[in-house]
Amino acid sequence: MLKLPLPKGLAAVAPSILSADQLNLGLAVQKAAQGGADWLHIDIMDGHFVPNLSFGPATVACIDKTAALAQDVHLMVERPADFTGPFTKAGASSLTLHIESEGDLKQLLAQIRQSGLAAGLSIKPDTAPAEILPYIDLLDLVLVMTVYPGFGGQGFLQNGAAQIAGVRDIIKKSGRQIWLEVDGGINEETAAAAARAGADAFVAGNAVFNAPDTALAIARIRRAAANF
Numbered sequence: 001m002l003k004l005p006l007p008k009g010l011a012a013v014a015p016s017i018l019s020a021d022q023l024n025l026g027l028a029v030q031k032a033a034q035g036g037a038d039w040l041h042i043d044i045m046d047g048h049f050v051p052n053l054s055f056g057p058a059t060v061a062c063i064d065k066t067a068a069l070a071q072d073v074h075l076m077v078e079r080p081a082d083f084t085g086p087f088t089k090a091g092a093s094s095l096t097l098h099i100e101s102e103g104d105l106k107q108l109l110a111q112i113r114q115s116g117l118a119a120g121l122s123i124k125p126d127t128a129p130a131e132i133l134p135y136i137d138l139l140d141l142v143l144v145m146t147v148y149p150g151f152g153g154q155g156f157l158q159n160g161a162a163q164i165a166g167v168r169d170i171i172k173k174s175g176r177q178i179w180l181e182v183d184g185g186i187n188e189e190t191a192a193a194a195a196r197a198g199a200d201a202f203v204a205g206n207a208v209f210n211a212p213d214t215a216l217a218i219a220r221i222r223r224a225a226a227n228f
Contacts, residue, residue, distance in 0.1 A: 011191070011225035012038040012201040013218050014072050014181070017063075018054060019205030025059075026066050028209055033067040035215030036222075039093070040069050041183065041203045043149075046077040049101060050149050057090035064091030072141075072203075074122065074183070076149050078102055088115050096120030096143050096181075099131050109138040120181070124149065125157050129166030136174045142167050144199070147184030156185030161197040168198025188224040195225040 020028035045054040070093035112119040120141035146160030183203035211217035
């Protein structure tokens with residue numbers, strides 16, 4: 001298990017394995033690692049919170065043995081309390097819960113941090129950034145969804161920049177070091193727009209794993225975000 005690095009003013013690129021070739025996932029992960037990815041983004045879906053299914057703890061455990069990359073695990077699940085323990089044991093580096101999910105989120109976030117992982121909270125496109133305020137002292141990462149969660153390959157929503165800017169303002173006022181990650185329709189163009197709004201970590205699926213050159217795709221996203 002590798003921890004997520006703290007923000008250093010540089011753009012972090014986290015390729016989402018949801019868009020990788022599932023028959024050759026190990027090879028895709030190795031290409032991402034060799035291509036300069038900062039983290040891997042692992043979308044976990046339960047078929048209830050979102051209408052899709054994806055990966056389980058075994059995938060995280062296998063990746064942990066395959067590549068020296070932090071695993072940024074995004075729990076798009078109805079009952080995150082059922083999932084935090086198994087994914088912690090499997091080798092996750094961070095666990096991000098959805099503010100719209102069930103359970104005592106404050107307790108879960110505290111437990112995640114006590115386990116030595118980074119704790120994150122995600123908001124859907126229609127959730128007001130102010131909803132994260134009660135949790136801000138427990139967060140290492142905030143994930144702004146710029147698509148409706150559940151499926152890869154969607155386009156960056158029009159209100160995405162405003163959502164990011166709202167979260168950035170909250171983080172700035174908190175005085176804490178918290179990653180502001182964005183997920184949904186990220187490519188060179190939208191990474192620059194997200195960076196202008198305040199994002200510093202970028203989840204990219206199709207733009208990385210469907211590109212002819214994985215390393216070049218990662219470099220272009222990072223450059224666009226760092227030089228917006």
